[in-house]
Amino acid sequence: MNDSTDNIIVDTATRILQDLCEPHTINEAENGIWPKALWAALEESGLPLTWVPEELGGAGATLADGFAVLRVAGRFAAPLPLAETLMAGWLLTQAGIPLPNRPLTIAPVHADGRIALGPDGTLSGRARRVPFARNAGHIAALVQRSGEPAVALVAAAGLPIGQATSLAGEPRDDVSFDGVTPEAVQPVAIDRERLVAFGAAVRVQQIAGALEKILEQSVQYALDRVQFGRPIAKFQAIQHNLAILAGEVAAASAAADAAAEACAAPEIAVGEIAVAKVRCGEAAGTGAAIAHQVHGAMGFTYEHSLHHATRRLWSWREEFGNEAEWAARLGRMVAARGADELWPFITVGS
Amino acid sequence: MTYSFRFDPIELPPEARELRQEVRVFLQQEIKAGTFSPDGGKGSFSREFSRKVGAKGWIGMTWPKKYGGHERSHLERYVVVEEMLAAHAPTRAHSTADRQSGPVILRYGQQEIKQKILPQIARGELCFCIGLSEPNSGSDVFAASTRATKTDGGWLVNGRKIWTSNAHQADYMIALLRTSPSTKENRRHGLTQFLVDMRTPGITTRPIINLTGAHDFNEVVFDDAFIPDSHRIGEVDMAWKQATDELAYERSGPDRWIETFPCLVELVRLVGEEPSERLAEGIGREIAHLATLRRMSLSVAGMLQAGKTPMVEAAVVKDLGTNFEQALPDKVRLLAPPGGDLSPDTNDDRFERALRYATLIAPKLTIQGGTREVLRGIIARGLGLR
Numbered sequence: 213m214n215d216s217t218d219n220i221i222v223d224t225a226t227r228i229l230q231d232l233c234e235p236h237t238i239n240e241a242e243n244g245i246w247p248k249a250l251w252a253a254l255e256e257s258g259l260p261l262t263w264v265p266e267e268l269g270g271a272g273a274t275l276a277d278g279f280a281v282l283r284v285a286g287r288f289a290a291p292l293p294l295a296e297t298l299m300a301g302w303l304l305t306q307a308g309i310p311l312p313n314r315p316l317t318i319a320p321v322h323a324d325g326r327i328a329l330g331p332d333g334t335l336s337g338r339a340r341r342v343p344f345a346r347n348a349g350h351i352a353a354l355v356q357r358s359g360e361p362a363v364a365l366v367a368a369a370g371l372p373i374g375q376a377t378s379l380a381g382e383p384r385d386d387v388s389f390d391g392v393t394p395e396a397v398q399p400v401a402i403d404r405e406r407l408v409a410f411g412a413a414v415r416v417q418q419i420a421g422a423l424e425k426i427l428e429q430s431v432q433y434a435l436d437r438v439q440f441g442r443p444i445a446k447f448q449a450i451q452h453n454l455a456i457l458a459g460e461v462a463a464a465s466a467a468a469d470a471a472a473e474a475c476a477a478p479e480i481a482v483g484e485i486a487v488a489k490v491r492c493g494e495a496a497g498t499g500a501a502i503a504h505q506v507h508g509a510m511g512f513t514y515e516h517s518l519h520h521a522t523r524r525l526w527s528w529r530e531e532f533g534n535e536a537e538w539a540a541r542l543g544r545m546v547a548a549r550g551a552d553e554l555w556p557f558i559t560v561g562s
Numbered sequence: 563m564t565y566s567f568r569f570d571p572i573e574l575p576p577e578a579r580e581l582r583q584e585v586r587v588f589l590q591q592e593i594k595a596g597t598f599s600p601d602g603g604k605g606s607f608s609r610e611f612s613r614k615v616g617a618k619g620w621i622g623m624t625w626p627k628k629y630g631g632h633e634r635s636h637l638e639r640y641v642v643v644e645e646m647l648a649a650h651a652p653t654r655a656h657s658t659a660d661r662q663s664g665p666v667i668l669r670y671g672q673q674e675i676k677q678k679i680l681p682q683i684a685r686g687e688l689c690f691c692i693g694l695s696e697p698n699s700g701s702d703v704f705a706a707s708t709r710a711t712k713t714d715g716g717w718l719v720n721g722r723k724i725w726t727s728n729a730h731q732a733d734y735m736i737a738l739l740r741t742s743p744s745t746k747e748n749r750r751h752g753l754t755q756f757l758v759d760m761r762t763p764g765i766t767t768r769p770i771i772n773l774t775g776a777h778d779f780n781e782v783v784f785d786d787a788f789i790p791d792s793h794r795i796g797e798v799d800m801a802w803k804q805a806t807d808e809l810a811y812e813r814s815g816p817d818r819w820i821e822t823f824p825c826l827v828e829l830v831r832l833v834g835e836e837p838s839e840r841l842a843e844g845i846g847r848e849i850a851h852l853a854t855l856r857r858m859s860l861s862v863a864g865m866l867q868a869g870k871t872p873m874v875e876a877a878v879v880k881d882l883g884t885n886f887e888q889a890l891p892d893k894v895r896l897l898a899p900p901g902g903d904l905s906p907d908t909n910d911d912r913f914e915r916a917l918r919y920a921t922l923i924a925p926k927l928t929i930q931g932g933t934r935e936v937l938r939g940i941i942a943r944g945l946g947l948r
Contacts, residue, residue: 424566431565431945451942459882466569467854490850542849543842551831555648558853
């Protein structure tokens with residue numbers, strides 16, 4: 213089986229990441245070395261502009277294409293803000309703001325982040341754990357202007373940024389917007405809830421991709437590693453654990469597909485995104501645990517690349533709403549509709 | 563190299579969506595008419611109901627018209643099956659024949675039998691059971707030892723089948739019988755499938771009551787029971803070649819994740835429109851599993867419709883699905899403990915009835931139709947581990 217698909221955008225992403233996103237690149241990025249060659253290759257391919265229409269200088273590809281690219285980026289643990297630049301491109305496009313220099317990121321990421329635009333044209337508020345804020349040229353922020361949502365484009369240079377990292381060692385910075393004048397502001401028909409839902413749909417693609425990777429690594433490791441005179445893949449206990457892992461990967465992949473479809477609908481179907489973030493978050497936890505168990509002590513070393521995927525899984529499941537938040541929201545949706553509408557809710561859209 | 567199993571996204575065609583509404587209307591009418599009760603109170607076996615479903619054209623939906631079928635798609639069939647199961651409709655008098663026995667006869671049966679039996683199944687007139695397990699062959703299906711010995715014009719059968727669901731109500735059994743010893747090269751060799759008329763002299767059916775107190779299982783004893791050769795299904799000794807894609811249907815259908823669904827529905831009813839955060843979260847988690855499983859199960863139906871044979875994917879659906887439906891009553895029980903604050907008053911015990919039923923049947927869900935261990939072996943083989 214080769215990695216070629218019938219999608220040229222996905223193939224391009226795969227090729228670039230295969231060539232330039234090596235384990236040492238990922239480790240270096242964690243140590244603060246920007247993966248320059250990788251970003252340059254991505255920029256040259258136009259991939260960061262997947263969701264920007266051609267008239268605004270983008271690639272004008274479909275949402276589905278972009279989500280497929282993010283699946284690949286998740287598989288390779290791409291240590292740069294490709295997902296965030298894609299999202300920012302989507303958000304800016306919704307507001308009709310032309311794209312500035314990249315990379316980009318977005319804010320807020322957490323439901324409690326609030327940024328407001330005052331009558332004097334300056335922002336106030338703070339966003340926690342903004343991905344790659346220190347690397348970004350600009351931040352696309354969803355703000356409130358007189359109680360209405362708007363997108364504000366903010367130059368990142370000079371912003372007070374408190375540096376912090378995710379479990380995967382990726383930048384997750386606290387950003388203060390107090391007194392900052394945005395370069396552009398436009399109203400947008402997206403509220404914070406929708407932005408968080410869209411972000412969740414993005415993260416589940418990355419989770420699904422990373423899960424595919426750890427399944428691949430775990431199967432290969434079990435076939436290669438010899439103990440008690442035979443490959444550990446021959447032991448039933450290992451086989452069954454890997455079968456469970458394969459099930460979790462398949463479920464996450466199917467749920468992520470549903471979330472991607474839900475975003476393409478005229479009204480983002482929040483229910484399906486909730487389903488996906490809960491299911492993928494659970495699969496991330498269960499899957500990473502099995503992958504580590506199969507890899508034994510070797511997989512617990514920094515030297516082995518397994519942690520590139522597993523630490524990202526633990527980090528991504530937390531962003532744009534974790535399993536608990538989304539499950540509660542889903543439960544409330546279902547309860548509000550009532551017991552007799554539960555089955556129609558499950559079968560809605562089909 | 564990628565080891566991930568693909569579950570192709572699927573969109574139901576418009577005719578399937580229309581059909582869903584049609585089935586829902588029919589089921590509502592039947593509930594009103596008292597044919598069945600959605601809480602399972604009137605049982606799951608009704609020949610009267612099965613005939614009505616047959617008259618609607620909803621049995622043997624994918625089969626050729628010349629055999630009484632309706633030449634509709636697997637996706638349309640999927641919609642009918644899941645709507646019936648979700649409504650707790652009494653489908654047991656026809657579901658086995660529709661899902662497994664009919665397709666086997668259609669594919670491997672002799673012409674005369676196909677013409678005689680299939681239209682009757684499609685009309686909802688025939689109930690089937692499956693004779694696989696024996697006292698010494700359960701998961702190890704190919705160890706079956708109940709013998710069929712060649713005799714004038716047919717076969718004489720001797721031995722025992724066990725755990726045979728519905729044998730006491732079935733008109734026919736599809737039995738896997740030993741016609742030759744296995745060989746050194748192929749331990750699966752030597753078994754043949756037969757269509758067995760349950761009224762044949764020499765067949766005795768004895769009940770085995772299960773732990774819920776219900777009579778579902780049976781032991782079926784064959785004592786020189788005669789089967790005409792026209793009832794042989796497929797080549798002598800070669801049954802191992804036949805059990806292929808039917809299993810994909812059996813393993814991935816809605817019945818593999820929906821069995822305990824009523825206790826979740828009743829929990830939602832119990833908690834009302836504004837549940838606490840804890841209850842909402844608990845319910846939401848289960849919905850996330852259920853919705854994902856349904857998508858995967860529907861995807862397998864779509865792949866079958868497209869002419870693929872997603873055997874491993876079907877095993878994945880059954881493993882995930884049965885684990886989900888088995889764990890569900892325990893999750894529900896801890897969210898709303900029977901006898902606890904949320905417990906219903908004595909006038910309305912739909913919730914407790916559904917939970918009790920789900921708790922009691924839970925152990926069988928990961929055993930019937932291929933145990934969890936067998937399924938994980940199949941998935942491991944699919945991963946290239948064995």
